[in-house]
Amino acid sequence: MNKIGIIGNGYVGTATGKGFATSPENQIFSYDKFKESPNTLDEVVENSDFIFICVPTPIFSDYSGMDMSIVEGVVGEVAERVKDSGKIVIIKSTSLPGTTKKMAEKYPQVDFAMNPEFLTQKNANADFLKPYRTVIGCEKLEVGEKVKGIYQTILPPDQKYIITDTASAELAKYMSNLMLASKVLLANEFYDLSQKVGANYSDVQKAVEADPRIGTHLGVPGPDGDRGFGGACFPKDTIGILGLAKQIGIDMSALQAIWDKNLKIRQNRDWEEMPQAFKKDTE
Numbered sequence: 001m002n003k004i005g006i007i008g009n010g011y012v013g014t015a016t017g018k019g020f021a022t023s024p025e026n027q028i029f030s031y032d033k034f035k036e037s038p039n040t041l042d043e044v045v046e047n048s049d050f051i052f053i054c055v056p057t058p059i060f061s062d063y064s065g066m067d068m069s070i071v072e073g074v075v076g077e078v079a080e081r082v083k084d085s086g087k088i089v090i091i092k093s094t095s096l097p098g099t100t101k102k103m104a105e106k107y108p109q110v111d112f113a114m115n116p117e118f119l120t121q122k123n124a125n126a127d128f129l130k131p132y133r134t135v136i137g138c139e140k141l142e143v144g145e146k147v148k149g150i151y152q153t154i155l156p157p158d159q160k161y162i163i164t165d166t167a168s169a170e171l172a173k174y175m176s177n178l179m180l181a182s183k184v185l186l187a188n189e190f191y192d193l194s195q196k197v198g199a200n201y202s203d204v205q206k207a208v209e210a211d212p213r214i215g216t217h218l219g220v221p222g223p224d225g226d227r228g229f230g231g232a233c234f235p236k237d238t239i240g241i242l243g244l245a246k247q248i249g250i251d252m253s254a255l256q257a258i259w260d261k262n263l264k265i266r267q268n269r270d271w272e273e274m275p276q277a278f279k280k281d282t283e
Ligand SMILES: NC(=O)c1ccc[n+]([C@@H]2O[C@H](COP(=O)([O-])OP(=O)(O)OC[C@H]3O[C@@H](n4cnc5c(N)ncnc54)[C@H](O)[C@@H]3O)[C@@H](O)[C@H]2O)c1
Pocket: 007, 008, 009, 010, 011, 012, 013, 031, 032, 033, 034, 035, 054, 055, 056, 057, 070, 073, 074, 092, 093, 094, 095, 117, 118, 119, 120, 121, 122, 232, 233, 275, 276
């Protein structure tokens, strides 16, 4: 029996718990600091061999970057309790590249893995069970293999697994989201161009989307009726990466231009009202 713990029962944590519960080989324990939970933190940590951390990683309200303090705080609470136990702490929250390595260096007696989640909020539970790929970052290969083992109880036999180092797993999540976000912005520009040159954008969209290399995210306006991109993840992940790039001196001016244009064309900054995406000054 695989004993699986979940910390943070939001979109990702709930889908993770429900997803693993679809196999009788797994037993689930879960805890959320701000919601009524089936278990306490101590029970989750004591009973579980795999502990998934699914807490928020919001951006700062001045848009300077991503706040990793909730993840780091929870890792600290868990790490103290699992030293030398062989339990695996799996960071599932979208985390800045380097976060898991930093935690592994801070708590050397703990085994860590980084397992980014790619589900969409709209279809969280179903997406969790049908991922295009499962990415597992680890310091030790045997840890990655153990995490793969629990996914094999719930995912199809031909599931694609990518086992890599933790920074690569962290970055793969951001790059996936930001490639999609960039498509949204380019689609908005081509929409405006189509109006000027007398083209029918919906036919242009159909023609371009027929190429599986390009495929999705080209509707203008988007599914929420607004221009550009909103929601919890794309804006937050853009700011996370732009903040990191600035800090470490990497030129990401193309991504910066995408973000500037997004702020220009988007009416509703919905992410500012989402506590999982935006850390208000008062918090
Ligand atoms: N929502 C998505 O579509 C999605 C997709 C992929 C990845 N992610 C990432 O997954 C992470 C979680 O996102 P989410 O959408 O599930 O957020 P969420 O806000 O829905 O859930 C987070 C949960 O963590 C709880 N929590 C906060 N602090 C805690 C603490 N100290 N201890 C225990 N529980 C705590 C909150 O009460 C909340 O229920 C984020 O890093 C996000 O970027 C989200």
